[in-house]
Amino acid sequence: MNYEKRPRPLVSALLVLLVLLATAVGNVTAQDPGGKGPAAGMPSQVVGPLVGPTVNGTLDGSDPTFTRPQNSPVVTVNCASAWTPSAGGFRYEAHAFHVTNNSPIQIEVNAAGTTIGDTFLIVSCHPFNAATPSVNGVITDDDDGAGLLSAITLADNVTLTPGKTYWAVITTYDPGATGAYQLDFSDNVVLGVPPKKWAWSTNAGWINFAPTAPNGAFTDGVAVYPDHLEGYAWAENAGWIRLGTHTSGGAWTYANTSATNYGVNRNPTTGALSGYAWSSTSGWIKFDPAWQPLEIGSTDDASVAPANNAEATPQVTGPPTRLGPPSPVQRSAQELRDLLEAPSADVVRDGSFELGTPNPFWSEASTNFGTPLCGPGCSSASHTGLWFAWFGGISVYEAGSVSQSVTIPSGGPATLSFWVKNSSCSGSAADYLEVKVDGAQRWVTTAADPACTTPGYRQVTVDVSAYADDAAHVLQFHSEVFGPAITNFFLDDVALNANYGAVVDGVGNFRGYAWSENLGWIKFSGTAGDATPYQAQVRCVIDVNASGTVDVIDVQLVTSAFGLNVPAYDFNHDSVVNVADIQFVANRWRVGC
Structure with missing residues (x-):
């Protein structure tokens, strides 16, 4: 065995007795073998129950094994650990988390919910790689909790960066050991990966996937589960978007069994999203849109029939000969600008x-x-x-x-x-x-x-x-x-x-595209001004009151009915919200409104 040895309980008790005797006689100060000492003014152990999130789990035969590192009390918040590997065959489970502030974190293996006799705890930066667990780490702990259980205490002074993903890895001191465990965290720890907050829609602006709900009216934010998404996103120009289903303006449900049930589903293997979300102002948003050509619809009973005016294929005898360079096409600066800005399918x-x-x-x-x-x-x-x-x-x-x-x-x-x-x-x-x-x-x-x-x-x-x-x-x-x-x-x-679909990967990052029936393409992980594909498909559906005419009343209906900020619809930035804003959008995207 290569994993580090330490005294068993009986020997430990004798050592403690000797230390107490030495302290009483010679005022000797004892330090633990790792040299860990409390930071100035901080206790050396967990003080009182932790009030943050709790994880209950079991290490058993279904869990993977790895070569865990030896114990290292050195804190490397810059993820630059160079720990020494121990032996293999240790079962482990890893839990992603992030922090809300720069205060020191605490993690404790709670004896009340733990049947494993001797635990080992690792805090690692993202990504945690079980093949090389000795690198990219922050701190390990063996016995700073109750008895032989592990804990990251205030004395360790582990301060992490908000917005980044970290991993709490629970394993055992002895290889092959199994049993139940309970991990308690301090209240500045949030389980899961930090939210990737923003998506960019060419026509609707920024969409916030971790919004703050007004007056507690909604359960804010988007939660990513293995097979579906739940919660709310906020669009600056379109209002709330709920990633569930909407039934005739009635109750919301989460029927995420298939795309046709109008929920947002997630493939646990690939992370690909499917199904629909609902926006009160923008209608359905599809998360696995497929490519389709631009459709031209008539406004009356007339029909559009394609005409084949192609000439017969010329018959060539012998190798054709090039007649020389083609004549350059002459274009004005405005024509070139229009071409470069034109929508593409x-x-x-x-x-x-x-x-x-x-x-x-x-x-x-x-x-x-x-x-x-x-x-x-x-x-x-x-x-x-x-x-x-x-x-x-x-x-x-x-x-x-x-x-x-x-x-x-x-x-x-x-x-x-x-x-x-x-x-x-x-x-x-x-x-x-x-x-x-x-x-x-x-x-x-x-x-x-x-x-x-x-x-x-x-x-x-x-x-x-x-x-x-x-x-x-x-x-x-x-x-x-x-x-x-x-x-x-x-x-x-x-x-x-x-395939312009949306994907949520294993650490919660959104990428790809979604399609809104009224807003057009929405790009995840976008930056302001990004071009989204198929802009030519944006059609004139701004006739909110279905009057057959697109006018300023449609703008007023949207802004007043849904409490949105009126200036948000000042598309042409002339400080006035009027029908010219709709005309601006129509002209910008070559849409026949």
């Missing part, structure tokens, strides 16, 4: 290259042509529209690429799709077209591919879920051909579709 902007060259979203490069993009005057070999990307098409060395930065939302799978055509191929595997994300190849085809010379375009899909993390990534289509035989790769209609 896809992660990829201008996936069909219809904005031509120079393209406001794609970075273009070509050894011989300046750009791979082709349009009218260059060729008519696009899959849809007038523009496409043409790689190769010349009998000498040619390298070409198009790339853009994309942000793929977290919360679900993400798929890159595009249409490609190998109209003519040299037969050489050296000629290729590849797809890269952050420089890593995700797909490639060559001039030796069996798909070469196959008539027409084919669709390719690539799983890019590994990059779905709400961060920016570089998507690049890159090609090289070496001649003298000609190879052509045609590319068009690039799309990147992601």
Whole structure:
């Protein structure tokens, strides 16, 4: 055994007797083996019952085991512990907590609810890793509680940082020991991870997930359970949002058995959220929205029918020849600004290259042509529209690429799709077209591919879920051909579709997106001014009184009925709340209100 030894109870009693005798005779001061002494003016043991939260649990055969560290009285609130490992086979349970202030914490193994004879307590910073429990720690304790039980006392002077996650890990002194335990905490400790308070909605502003309820009217804040969410969030422009169900304006319930029951459910394994929350002013908010194209609805009995005006596919004999660089598209500064601010229904902007060259979203490069993009005057070999990307098409060395930065939302799978055509191929595997994300190849085809010379375009899909993390990534289509035989790769209609759902991870962090029927997209972990996806789907549903007209009465109804702050609806910041504010929103998002 490598775990540290210490005297058993009989030997301990003899030592205590000897110390008392020595103190009486020679006024000798005794210190414990670890050298721990009380901080100035602080008692050395727990004083009185702790009045904070309590955890009751049992260490048994169902609990995992780990190699626990040896006892270390040194407090490392900066999480820089370098404890010495002991032996393996110790059962443990870990409980997340955070603090409300900088006062010293207390944690006590309460003898009244504990059948384990000898405990060991660890306080660790987040994350606690059972594979390496000797690092990232704050303090350990063996016997500062009653008898052989453990406690973090005022004497330890453990002051932690509010807003951070910490772990209380209960284990035993002897490996393999089992039994019940009770952990009592001081009143500045809150069990669970600290709330991640804010989400950002493009149309509704900040949403607070740890609000203070006015006059105790609501049970404030959002609680994250293994399989569902409960509680309230506060939107600065939309009022209270309850993460339960609403039945015809009546009682609230928590029927969280499926998404159709209008509760907010959580997958215990993946953390993915599903179902609905209810806002009194904004309606239902869906937590696992799916991608859908922009829908155009008519206002009368007329119907909209698609027309197919496409010409017959041209028949080409022999390798097609590029006619030279395309003519640049001339745009004013205002046109460019409108393009950059326009709503998008896809992660990829201008996936069909219809904005031509120079393209406001794609970075273009070509050894011989300046750009791979082709349009009218260059060729008519696009899959849809007038523009496409043409790689190769010349009998000498040619390298070409198009790339853009994309942000793929977290919360679900993400798929890159595009249409490609190998109209003519040299037969050489050296000629290729590849797809890269952050420089890593995700797909490639060559001039030796069996798909070469196959008539027409084919669709390719690539799983890019590994990059779905709400961060920016570089998507690049890159090609090289070496001649003298000609190879052509045609590319068009690039799309990147992601599951815009919301996720709560194992430590309570929200990420991803939710969809409100009246407010549009809500981004979790957002920052003010963040762009949310599919803004084009925001539709004109601000007609609160269903009068058929959007006017200032709708604004007045919302603000007066729900006690909201009137200036919050001054969207155009002219210090007046009127119909111009609704027009501003409609114009900003190109919505036909």
